[in-house]
Structures are given as C-alpha cells and as structure tokens.
Amino acid sequence: MSEAISKKLLLQIVLVVAVLGAAFFGYRYWKSMQTRLPEGIASGNGRIEAKLVDAAAKESLRVKEILVDEGDLVEPGQVLVRLDTVTLDAQMAEAQAKVASAREHVAIAEAGIARIQSQIKLARIEVERNRKLVEERAGSQREYDISKTRLETTLAGLAEEEARLQSAKQEVIAAQDAVLAIKTRIDDATLTSPVRGRVLYRLAEVGEVVAPGGKVLTLVDLGDIYMEIFLPSEQATRAKIGAEARITVDHAPGRAAAGYVSFVSPEAQFTPKQVETKSEREKLMFRVKLKVPEELVASHIQQVKTGIRGVGYVRLDESAVWPAWLQNLIGPAVKKPETKP
Secondary structure, three states: OOOHHHHHHHHHHHHHHHHHHHHHHHHHHHHHHOOOOOOOEEEEEEEEEEEEEEEEEEOOOEEEEEHHHHHHEEOOOOOEEOOOOOOHHHHHHHHHHHHHHHHHHHHHHHHHHEEEEEEEHHHHHHHHHHHHHOOOOOOOOHHHHHHHHHHHHHHHHHHHHHHHHHHHHHHHHHHHHHHHHHHHHHHOOEEEEEOEEEEEEEEOOOOEEOOOOEEEEEEEEEEEEEEEEEOOHHOOOOOOOOEEEEEEEEEOOOOOOEEEEEOOOOEEOOOOOOOHHHHOOEEEEEEEEEEEEEHHHHHHHOOOOOEEEEEEEOOOOOOOOHHHOOOOOOOOOOOOOOOOO
C-alpha cells in the first residue's frame, strides 16, 4: 500500500515538474516572439554617444575665472572661462599710443603740405611777375631765375611732404592693425561655448597658467547625440542614409527614441569589445551611426546622458512595420531628412 502511494506521489511530482517546465519554456517562447524583429529591420548593441568639444586657450595665459562647473548645462555663446589679460592690456595701451602718435604725424604732414602749397602759390605769382618784367625790360633776368628756382625748390619740397604724409598714413594703418590683433587676443582670452552642451570635465583651476592650446573645460555637444551599432555586410548594404531608426536604452525598457541613419561606414571593421561577444567580434562588421534629432534632444535635455548602453534598430525595408514595443516613442517619429542631389 505504501509503495503504491509513493509511486503515485512520484508521478504527481513528475507531472508538476513537466507542467512547470512546459510553462517556463512556453513563456520564454512567448517572450521571444514579443521581441522578435520582423523582416526588414536590423538591430545592434551600442551606447549613447556625443561629440566632445574643448574650451582651450589660444596662448599661454593665467586662468582668472571659471564660471561653470562639471555637470552644468551651457548654451552657445555663454561665457565659460576668463583668462588674465593684464599683459595684453598693457600691450593694447602701447599700441593705441602708437596709433595716436601716427595720427599726429599725419596731421603734421598735412599741415606742412598746406604751408608749402601756399608757398608754391606765392612763388608762381613771383615767377609770373618777374617774367613780365623781363619781357618789358623792366626787371632783371637774375631776379626771374631766382624766383623760378625758388618755385622748383618749393615743388620738390611738396613732393617730399606728400611722401611723408603717405608714410604717416601707413604708420596709422599698421598701428591700427596691431590694435586689432591685440584686441582679438584679448577677446580670445574669454572662452565661450560654441555649442549647447554639458560640462564633462574641468581640467584647470583658477590661478593656473595654461599653455597655448591648453584645455580648460571639455563639453559634451548635446546637439549631436547618436548611437553607433555594427551590422553584417548583408544588412549594412541595405541601410540607407536617412532611413528610419529606433534607439532603446537599458534603463528604460518599453520606450524608444526615433532617429535616422546618418552614416554607414564604407569599410568593414571589427566590432568593439563592448558591443558584441568574442565570436561575433571575429566577423567583419560595418559601423552604422544612428542620430537623434536635435529637437528631440532639446525637449529632453535634462534626461540626456552619454555612455548609456542600449540597442539600435534600423528599418532596412521601407515596407517593414515597427513592432508594437518600438512604437512607444519618446517624442514624434522622425521625418526622413532630405538628401542633397
């Protein structure tokens, strides 16, 4: 009797295990079908990336003031760093003094020309009067020759003053160019943001002297957010520039961002270690860049983080329909960008 009960209990256990196993594998199959991609859509692992922009000094100057810190959001044209321009200010004062001096030389030369022109006018009157006196035999030839020589000398003096005036004007132009050059250097000592982005690294502190080209800050350009995935050649050749794409991230399952294909590498390469398994890295793949539109980034600027891992999807066939779990979009779908002829 006890043997029959134990067999019955064992049978029940086996049935329960079989039912649970069938339910488990059935659930896994159902789950895989839910995330299965239809024909005409390819996918690859990647991470959210952005271009980096440096705020760097053009010449060796001391850091006077840093107006932002790591993590701050900055706008185009926003002042980020001010460098000390004491030396440049002194050079500017000297250059401006040279401009004033050159202009004074111009004024002196112009006054000299006006004086000589008056002398020439008088000398011509004397020459003409002496000529008439000689013709009328009322004056001497000697007086006529002297007045004529005086006129020629005065004309030569005018040419000399005019040359001096041109030289003074060139001095003014050169001095003004020097002022503009120093002003440009002073303007360059104020580092502004060229992009809308976020401060990633602060590489210098107030009081430090940075070398020419020395970086003070590194920014993440939030106007160029993208994900790079790697596709095998059969899929990469079907990926067109401007094709619709979807991007999902690991920390937000069930939501997707609309994007588009902005670049397909013309050359095959190995996929990076952080993207695929070792066996898949041994295959040559093509890099495909999926860009997130600027307007979508702008509307979620506080949530955008680079380095987050996820999956990128590309619609290879325009007739392919996105599965339901890729239609739950963050923001509207992206219109295909116009391609230049």
